[in-house]
Amino acid sequence: MNDSETTTRPAAHFSLALLHAAQNVGDRLEGALNELGLSMAKQSALTQLAEAGEPLTLSELASRLSCVRSNITQLVDRLEGDGLVRRVDDPQDRRSVRAELTQVGMEKQRAGARAMASVQDELSKLLSGTDMSALENALEAFG
Amino acid sequence: MNDSETTTRPAAHFSLALLHAAQNVGDRLEGALNELGLSMAKQSALTQLAEAGEPLTLSELASRLSCVRSNITQLVDRLEGDGLVRRVDDPQDRRSVRAELTQVGMEKQRAGARAMASVQDELSKLLSGTDMSALENALEAFG
DNA sequence: CCTGTATTATACATACATGAACGACTCGGA
């Protein structure tokens, strides 16, 4: 008589709790980045380019960000519109287009990284040391 | 887009690990629901309606799903297109529109809940009992 | 040299999320 079997599974779900926690954390990171005119998507792309140290093809960027190429086409459009990145032709393979950080892009990336680190510090205060290491261990199981 | 390493030296950051894990978990849930023609967004809405046991105004649904009203307008459009939900006028307040589950919608919701429970069982095998309880405890800190 | 196959970026349709603006409606006072 009880549909709570199928509608609600109250206690068992670490997976929904995980999604919920991720949403809160994501919102806070997003909020901090928004003040810089950035988003998680933009910051992630800028960071990949900064870490690579050289222009990356859009396919390579898609691969590093674990998303489809058509997404990167649009994201780079927006980053280019913001003046943070520019498209450069690849002389080795004329099918390819590489995304290159501009000076402004490099500076934004660093500002974004600082903003994220600051949010992270703030969040870590919510956890005791033991909870934090338990969390890190448990999350490893999901690759 | 998801992703993993974002900042300059990310290795120790539980928040990015959490986002990454959440993405993996979300993808698996999404994948299971897709086979039923559902998505997380749709299933969440159906479940709120099922749990309520009566038609809800779109504002109430937005509140329960923690999202803005305009999002619900679109989501209910899609659910209505799928025949899972119908809009009914609220006689008490003519500004309001209520979303009501159809028979098919009720059945879909139950099928979706079963699919999600199955994924969850599968995921829980990746964690030891102690890791799982540690994870649940840690996640509580994020509300 | 051609030709088939793979890969590149892009365009397009779609799904899901936000926020701003808007018309319709409710309701507490003046």
Added chain:
DNA sequence: TCCGAGTCGTTCATGTATGTATAATACAGG
């Protein structure tokens, strides 16, 4: 009774994500 403030759902613009299709290019083998 009217009026202003607030709430309702919708529309629109935009950002982020997917998948499909397509044109240009690369490249291996015949």
